[in-house]
Amino acid sequence: MSKIKKFSGSFRYTQWDPCLIIFQIVAMQSVMYLSLSLLVAIMQDLTGSTRTLDHLFEYHELHIVDNEGRAVILAFVFNAVIGAFALWMIVGRTKLCLDFSCTYHGLHLIACWYYNGSFPTTFSWWTLNIACGAIMCVAGEFLCLRTELQAIPLSNIGAKVDL
Amino acid sequence: MYTLLHGFYKYIIQKDEYCVLILGLDNAGKTTYLEATKTKFTKKYKAMNPNRITTTVGLNIGKIDVNGVRLNFWDLGGQQELQSLWDKYYAECHAVIYIVDSSDRDRVSESKETFDRMISSEHLAGVPLLVLANKQDIPDCMGVHTVKPIFNQNAHLIGARDIMLMATSALTGDGVDEGIRWLVDCIKRNSVDRPPRNHDDNL
Ligand SMILES: Nc1nc2c(ncn2[C@@H]2O[C@H](COP(=O)(O)OP(=O)(O)O)[C@@H](O)[C@H]2O)c(=O)[nH]1
Ligand SMILES: [Mg+2]
Numbered sequence: 324m325s326k327i328k329k330f331s332g333s334f335r336y337t338q339w340d341p342c343l344i345i346f347q348i349v350a351m352q353s354v355m356y357l358s359l360s361l362l363v364a365i366m367q368d369l370t371g372s373t374r375t376l377d378h379l380f381e382y383h384e385l386h387i388v389d390n391e392g393r394a395v396i397l398a399f400v401f402n403a404v405i406g407a408f409a410l411w412m413i414v415g416r417t418k419l420c421l422d423f424s425c426t427y428h429g430l431h432l433i434a435c436w437y438y439n440g441s442f443p444t445t446f447s448w449w450t451l452n453i454a455c456g457a458i459m460c461v462a463g464e465f466l467c468l469r470t471e472l473q474a475i476p477l478s479n480i481g482a483k484v485d486l
Numbered sequence: 487m488y489t490l491l492h493g494f495y496k497y498i499i500q501k502d503e504y505c506v507l508i509l510g511l512d513n514a515g516k517t518t519y520l521e522a523t524k525t526k527f528t529k530k531y532k533a534m535n536p537n538r539i540t541t542t543v544g545l546n547i548g549k550i551d552v553n554g555v556r557l558n559f560w561d562l563g564g565q566q567e568l569q570s571l572w573d574k575y576y577a578e579c580h581a582v583i584y585i586v587d588s589s590d591r592d593r594v595s596e597s598k599e600t601f602d603r604m605i606s607s608e609h610l611a612g613v614p615l616l617v618l619a620n621k622q623d624i625p626d627c628m629g630v631h632t633v634k635p636i637f638n639q640n641a642h643l644i645g646a647r648d649i650m651l652m653a654t655s656a657l658t659g660d661g662v663d664e665g666i667r668w669l670v671d672c673i674k675r676n677s678v679d680r681p682p683r684n685h686d687d688n689l
Contacts, residue, residue: 339493339494339496339497340493341490341493341494344489344490344493345490348487348490419489422487422488422489425487425488426487426488429487
């Protein structure tokens with residue numbers, strides 16, 4: 324009965340779609356690591372240090388005593404802002420920003436744990452990641468909200484509108 | 487991740503939802519029947535005092551879980567003026583319960599006319615139909631054998647659908663159980679033609 328289907332909300336597709344969510348998570352993770360790698364690479368060139376994966380996952384590398392450490396921290400903060408735009412482009416829903424932001428950082432935590440072979444316990448790692456998560460989430464929500472609050476133009480849809 | 491897991495949990499516990507219309511003339515006992523059904527199939531449901539059931543204006547809604555599915559009942563007002571609203575619900579329902587007051591001999595023919603008008607609706611084609619001869623607890627009522635021939639006259643209107651006539655008493659709760667279980671089996675069989683309406687997850 325097409326009629327019955329029609330009644331169950333044609334305005335927006337709200338059904339649970341595991342494929343979509345999984346691909347969104349994968350896309351977020353890929354985009355974030357790609358941009359983080361680029362940012363860290365640029366920072367490494369600027370500070371003249373060697374390019375190494377340690378800067379991404381090794382939490383002992385985070386320190387503010389020298390330029391090298393500070394550059395890495397800067398790269399992470401920049402990446403959080405890029406993450407907000409990624410949320411906006413890939414997820415696009417205000418209510419889901421917190422979820423996806425936490426998911427990314429949770430997976431990053433697991434990646435770091437695996438890379439180092441031990442659970443990160445340093446204060447600097449946790450502070451940086453919580454701060455980055457917050458920036459990403461709040462900025463992402465701000466961007467998505469702006470899009471969601473836009474007026475829906477009704478003039479050029481046609482005679483029949485199903486609201 | 488949370489959305490994924492939460493959605494998965496919802497998906498696991500979700501039940502198929504079907505809508506059932508309760509129709510019949512006014513005073514046939516539709517509201518009483520709905521209350522009896524809710525009392526039978528809902529644990530910890532406090533039965534309403536039948537004396538406090540008043541004339542239905544608009545509609546009553548009831549919800550029960552039985553045999554792994556959820557049934558939503560719509561008890562529509564039966565007065566002449568309200569009957570014109572019935573067909574608005576036909577397209578969306580998965581089954582119809584039609585209640586006849588078998589103690590009221592004067593209005594049986596009126597009930598029969600209403601019944602015929604209802605089943606001739608194209609929106610109800612193939613929908614399982616449960617006809618209840620209600621108020622069987624009253625000594626002076628018509629039995630199933632009297633009521634059945636009256637409602638069986640127009641076989642061509644009934645067509646190829648599941649139909650059953652049962653004796654019940656909404657007041658004492660006799661026959662409520664069997665009727666609902668029969669209806670659920672029919673709805674499940676008919677779910678290819680009328681698929682369940684599943685609740686939207688508002689993610
Ligand atoms: N004796 C008897 N009375 C009933 C039964 N079912 C309903 N009634 C009475 O019939 C009257 C009308 O019932 P109600 O549920 O309001 O009918 P509705 O208009 O179809 O919703 C009420 O006074 C009920 O107490 C029944 O099974 N036996
Ligand atoms: Mg009523």
